[in-house]
Amino acid sequence: MQPFHLAFPVRDIESTRAFYAGVLGCAVGREHAAWIDFDLHGHQISAHVAPEACRPERTNEVDGDGVPVRHFGVVLEWEAWHALAERLERDRVPFRIAPRIRFQGQAGEQATFFLVDPSGNALEFKSFRDPARLFART
Secondary structure (H helix, E strand, O other): OOOOEEEEEEOOHHHHHHHHHHHOOOEEEEEEOOEEEEEEOOEEEEEEEOHHHOOOOOEEEEOOEEEEOOEEEEEEOHHHHHHHHHHHHHOOOOOOEEEEEEOOOOOOOEEEEEEEOOOOOEEEEEEOOOHHHOOOOO
16 A cells, blocks of 8 residues: 655644654654654655644544544554554553544444644544454445
């Protein structure tokens, strides 16, 4: 699978670097005074300074949680997801939605958690015990 590229707004470079490189452990790529790139599990994400575009999140109810409508993230291998969730819990990183198994016993059963960066961007990290179930409908 080819990596994706995503550009998103942030309030400033330094708090963004502290979160993505420091908290999540993303490698820093190219950067400029107005943007910075990160390697998010092999995908290129570009944070562009645009504080006016950072806005409070809206949510939709999904399996009992208020899931941020505007969010992005990655699907990790089962063990990698658990290792990341455990590290973030150990480091006392605040979760927007704590690690849990969603849609238990259904086609879309998945491990998931949400974080919010300093600019209000929501990120979801998810995993499927059976990766073939990623797009399963039944």
